[in-house]
Amino acid sequence: MSYCLNPACQNPQNADRTQFCLNCGAKLLLRERYRALKPLGRGGFGRTFLAVDEDKPSKPRCAIKQFFPLSQGTSSAEKAAELFNREAVRLDELGKHPQIPELLAHFQQERYQYLVQEFIEGQNLQQELARTGPYNENQIRSLLNDLLPVLEFVHSRSVIHRDIKPPNIIRRRLSESSIIYTYPTLTGELVLVDFGAAKVVEPSIDIGTVIGSPEFVAPEQIRGQAVYASDLYSLGVTCIYLLTQVSPFDLFDINQDTWVWRDFLKVQFDPKLGRILDKMIEASLSRRYKSVAEVLQDLPPQQRAGTGAPPLQRPVIPVQNSLPPTVAGTIIPVPQVLRVVPAHAPTWRCVHTLVGHSNAVTSVAFSPDGKTLASGSEDKTIEMWKLDAGKRWYTLTGHSDWVTCVAFSPDGRTLASSGRDKTIHIWDLNKGKWWYALTGHSDRVSAVAFSPNGQVLASSSRDKTVRLWNLNKGRWMSTLIGHAEGVEAVAFSPDGEFLASGSRDKTLQLWDWQAGKSLCTLADHGDWVRSQVFGPISAVLPTGLTPPNPPLVRGGVGGGSILVSGSRDGTAKLWRVDAEGQGTLLRSFRDNSGDVLCVALGPDGKVLASGSKDGTIYLWDAEGGGLLEILSGHGGEVLSVAFSADGGSLASGGGDRTVKIWRAIGS
Secondary structure (H helix, E strand, C coil): CEECCCCCCCCCEECCCCCECCCCCCECEECCCEEEEEEEEEECCEEEEEEEECCCCCCCEEEEEEECCCCCCHHHHHHHHHHHHHHHHHHHHHCCCCCCCCEEEEEEECCEEEEEEECCCEEEHHHHHHHHCCCCHHHHHHHHHHHHHHHHHHHHCCEECCCCCHHHEEEECCCCCCCCCCCCCCCCEEEECCCCCCEECCCCCCCCCCCCCHHHCCHHHHCCCCCHHHHHHHHHHHHHHHHHCCCHHHHEECCCCEECHHHHCCCCCCHHHHHHHHHHCCCCCCCCCCCHHHHHHHCCHHHCCCCCCCCCCCCCCCEECCCCCEECCEECCCCEEECCCCCCCCCEEEEEEEECCCCCEEEEEECCCCCEEEEEECCCEEEEEECCCCEEEEEEECCCCCEEEEEECCCCCEEEEEECCCEEEEEECCCCEEEEEEECCCCCEEEEEECCCCCEEEEEECCCEEEEEECCCCEEEEEEECCCCCEEEEEECCCCCCEEEEECCCCEEEEECCCCEEEEEECCCCCCEEEEEEECCCCCCCCCCCCCCCCEECCEECCCEEEEEEECCCEEEEEEECCCCCEEEEEEEECCCCCEEEEEECCCCCEEEEEECCCEEEEEECCCCCEEEEEECCCCCEEEEEECCCCCEEEEEECCCEEEEEEECCC
């Protein structure tokens, strides 16, 4: 099916693969790639269509927004055009967040403007409410835990959404082929859409005109003076509407000048959660929550997503891949994708929450002796923390843009940091100050890693390359080229023989870095590879996965290592890397968030940690494949995790601007 985008066409339906409309002759492909399938909705200034991207082999679905003012006045049309262009700008800035639709294209074809964005498969909350009836308190808790971190991300970019309401929140439909076990509150992924009304907050500039749906708009926004707290008001009104299925106009008693939403509840409601909602919908800004962080602070920890339900006994359900791989002529058991809920008491607890960064914490690293922690942030700084006291020690400044990664040298005397400013900084930790910079990448540097002997530094970049630097001389050595997209992660094998790189092209490359050649490409991920880490093979490789008569290698029999990768496809994958630099997939781990942002492997190779966009950390049994535990506490996505050298501590950095130190109980 092809649908003609000419608004005047009387018979827009066309057969598949038709290039021109059989009725009006209009071209059916936008930019020679986007084909509209059917209309999804329309308004006074445009229409939205379901479409496919025919430029990609998988022909993924997307959404096309077409702008065409009809009979409205000139000023109204100009305002609508401004909002349409504004939505494109906002999506371009914010759409990299997994719970905000990604902007794919914005252009004009013939007389009309078009915006192409990611299509979110699922129902909006207005449709869901009509289908299932009023929400309960667990669903409201889940909604708040899903959306508040997204809203915090939007506000951290100086943007006010200004139109939060049930139709603009979509619950992404989970794949029917997946076998998923979750907590009762984790029922799906909520996506915030429609940024046409969004406004950038700029000093000395009026916040703007009255935009939004009257039922859900805060009083100050009606006066054209929206602030960040206005979005919290709209989210709070959305919650009480979902609880009652009654118009917000009827939930407010104008005679008493107060909300009466409890009068419409049919079940008991948690008083503490009710007080949180009351404070979100306060008419007075002085009495309302000022920020997302304040709301998250009041949400009881035991009610956060991932911890609000008792442990459940769940079987491990394998999802079989099609063809088993082989090593040395021996069939290896088919890798498994595991999604389970832990069924035992917690064994890790948060012992410190380190506060000091003014923006998201992108990277954390322990010193080799475990006494110091370094954290890099979007605030362009590196904080050094003394862990025995749980306090900030000193701050390193020098990057002109986000710090993307920090790494200690093996002897603990040097710190390397990478940034979006295209540079790598080397810091002398004996003196606590900047030493020198390495330059050469043509785009942001995403990660750095020291070789085991500390003499070589590897860096990965959005410029699609990996660079190697001689630290004895402080200069560039060589460049590894082979990825088709930006390189997000880099790591040396424990013996220093190999280098692994993970990329937005969905692959990992294993390199003989000294010879400058690629040895192996691992292409089992379905989306960007965001992070990776090497570890020892002995504790991880289960019985039955080692081929008979392993080759003799330096250091003994059956050498090699384990490589763990995390991807935007929602999985962490565990690979065996043999002595020849060839990789074999052993198993996959899938969490409930749909996006693995970071991974870490304990020093003994037994515990795998993965950080997720839902603010939780998943601890996996790397040998057996089961889920051990879920750690909750961050108010935003977990962007980095790292184990201490003794394995007794785990550090995590999050979008909530905090660093958390977790310790194994009894260590």
